[in-house]
Amino acid sequence: MLVQIDFESEMPIYEQLRRQIIEGIASGNLELGESLPSVRQLAEDIGINLHTVNKAYNALKSDGYLNVDRRTGAVVSGTLPESTEEFDKKLNEEFTYLICEAHLRGKKMEDILDLCSDIFKQYIKKDK
Amino acid sequence: MNDNLIMCISLFLIFVIILAINILTPKFTRKEIVFGVRIPEDKIDSDEIKHIKAQFVKNNLIIGIPFIILFSMLNYSFLNVGMILFTTFAFVFISFLIYLISNRAMKNLKSQKLWFQGKKQVVTVDTSFSRSKSNMLVSVWFFLIPAVIIIVNIILGYMYYDTLPYKVPTQWDFSGNVTGYQFKSRFLIWEMPITQIFTTFMFFIVYKGIGWSKQQISSIDPEASVKKNSIFRRSWSMYMVIFAVVTNLLLTVATVQIFRVFNVSNTFSNIIILAFVLVTILSSIVLAFKIGQGGSNIRFKSDGENAKPDFGDKDDDKYWIIANSIYYNKNDPSLFVEKRFGIGWTINAGRSLGMAIYIGIIVFVIVTIAIAVFSGK
Numbered sequence: 001m002l003v004q005i006d007f008e009s010e011m012p013i014y015e016q017l018r019r020q021i022i023e024g025i026a027s028g029n030l031e032l033g034e035s036l037p038s039v040r041q042l043a044e045d046i047g048i049n050l051h052t053v054n055k056a057y058n059a060l061k062s063d064g065y066l067n068v069d070r071r072t073g074a075v076v077s078g079t080l081p082e083s084t085e086e087f088d089k090k091l092n093e094e095f096t097y098l099i100c101e102a103h104l105r106g107k108k109m110e111d112i113l114d115l116c117s118d119i120f121k122q123y124i125k126k127d128k
Numbered sequence: 129m130n131d132n133l134i135m136c137i138s139l140f141l142i143f144v145i146i147l148a149i150n151i152l153t154p155k156f157t158r159k160e161i162v163f164g165v166r167i168p169e170d171k172i173d174s175d176e177i178k179h180i181k182a183q184f185v186k187n188n189l190i191i192g193i194p195f196i197i198l199f200s201m202l203n204y205s206f207l208n209v210g211m212i213l214f215t216t217f218a219f220v221f222i223s224f225l226i227y228l229i230s231n232r233a234m235k236n237l238k239s240q241k242l243w244f245q246g247k248k249q250v251v252t253v254d255t256s257f258s259r260s261k262s263n264m265l266v267s268v269w270f271f272l273i274p275a276v277i278i279i280v281n282i283i284l285g286y287m288y289y290d291t292l293p294y295k296v297p298t299q300w301d302f303s304g305n306v307t308g309y310q311f312k313s314r315f316l317i318w319e320m321p322i323t324q325i326f327t328t329f330m331f332f333i334v335y336k337g338i339g340w341s342k343q344q345i346s347s348i349d350p351e352a353s354v355k356k357n358s359i360f361r362r363s364w365s366m367y368m369v370i371f372a373v374v375t376n377l378l379l380t381v382a383t384v385q386i387f388r389v390f391n392v393s394n395t396f397s398n399i400i401i402l403a404f405v406l407v408t409i410l411s412s413i414v415l416a417f418k419i420g421q422g423g424s425n426i427r428f429k430s431d432g433e434n435a436k437p438d439f440g441d442k443d444d445d446k447y448w449i450i451a452n453s454i455y456y457n458k459n460d461p462s463l464f465v466e467k468r469f470g471i472g473w474t475i476n477a478g479r480s481l482g483m484a485i486y487i488g489i490i491v492f493v494i495v496t497i498a499i500a501v502f503s504g505k
Contacts, residue, residue, distance in 0.1 A: 007249065037255055041419070047251060
């Protein structure tokens with residue numbers, strides 16, 4: 001899977017990494033059970049501090065997307081985490097903000113729904 | 129022929145070969161890095177850059193050739209270790225100055241043109257490449273071949289030890305006259321093998337280093353870049369094995385001569401040494417040309433199909449100090465990164481281990497020269 005890090009972006013690097021790994025799993029570019037490089041290997045190849053990669057991996061681990069083992073390294077979970085109340089709340093909050101701002105900038109409900117379904121079709125290639 | 133004359137001619141030819149390699153180097157660097165300066169991929173063919181490249185060739189000829197003649201004459205007039213060292217280091221320094229002229233020209237051009245403004249700058253990393261870097265190298269078991277050669281040398285030494293006289297000739301000049309002796313001792317058996325072990329170990333470290341080095345792929349066409357990079361690593365790792373084998377074979381010729389395993393004519397050993405040097409130099413130049421730094425000279429039929437022109441690689445010029453020749457980045461944990469001007473890898477001086485290696489090499493060179501000079505007195 002290809003990871004692209006924008007060093008000039010306002011979004012912190014660990015967050016870019018975390019999001020791209022999640023998007024990778026969702027699109028099937030990262031298969032369930034697939035190995036990821038070790039913290040050191042990934043940090044060296046991107047050219048960033050080990051702590052940054054560690055932060056991303058730890059966040060993914062506590063959400064249940066990765067298993068980090070001392071022997072086998074980082075591996076994508078075999079089973080994906082269930083939707084929690086906490087996640088539902090976050091989803092609601094994020095969508096509220098985005099939909100409101102989109103509306104202010106003139107987007108209609110159909111535009112937003114079309115955008116959602118386009119993204120779904122583009123990224124979510126596998127059916128559960 | 130006079131031994132001194134042969135030495136001077138050899139030095140002259142070495143200078144000529146170095147000059148030729150310098151002139152050819154821009155043809156095998158990564159295309160988006162010109163004289164150490166990173167430029168966007170779509171500007172590679174611009175006229176100003178072509179002009180700077182042409183000027184580089186002219187500078188090498190106009191400045192390089194007179195200095196080669198001067199240094200060769202100095203070597204011929206004062207043939208001693210001091211003069212050879214001086215002319216060698218001076219020539220390397222002159223080569224660097226010639227490169228510096230073009231590097232400055234590129235830096236000026238880049239700051240005038242503001243090419244990187246407004247482009248999205250990213251670093252692209254392939255996670256499966258990251259994991260499998262050591263798998264791209266040829267099998268480590270190939271190093272058994274040079275190991276076997278070393279063992280053969282040791283066996284030969286033990287087998288033929290008793291046939292040696294008390295005073296063993298160990299050094300010859302180009303005409304076959306003996307120039308150095310050693311007294312017969314068990315340690316003599318181990319001298320050549322120890323040298324072979326040391327050189328094989330050095331090739332092995334470079335081989336491992338190729339596997340450890342930082343992944344550097346182009347953001348414009350990442351999939352092709354990954355494939356080309358794998359070929360690059362694999363080819364040079366194989367070359368390291370071959371080089372180790374050939375070097376050990378060459379040193380075996382020395383063992384055969386010292387222990388008189390069979391009679392090696394002087395002409396034969398001169399030819400072998402010459403052939404070794406020529407084949408090594410030519411083969412590395414050819415390999416460098418065909419593959420290019422990072423695989424950049426490899427052409428796939430599908431090149432350009434998946435290109436994403438609005439992406440550019442992160443402009444990392446600021447981490448390359450001293451005319452963009454040394455990589456210094458404290459935030460980067462990698463130790464080996466690709467060189468910017470030339471083929472191969474260099475060390476990150478921003479890592480304390482990297483800085484230690486640089487200093488260690490300088491100390492090693494100074495100590496070696498000091499020993500050579502003082503034991504010559």
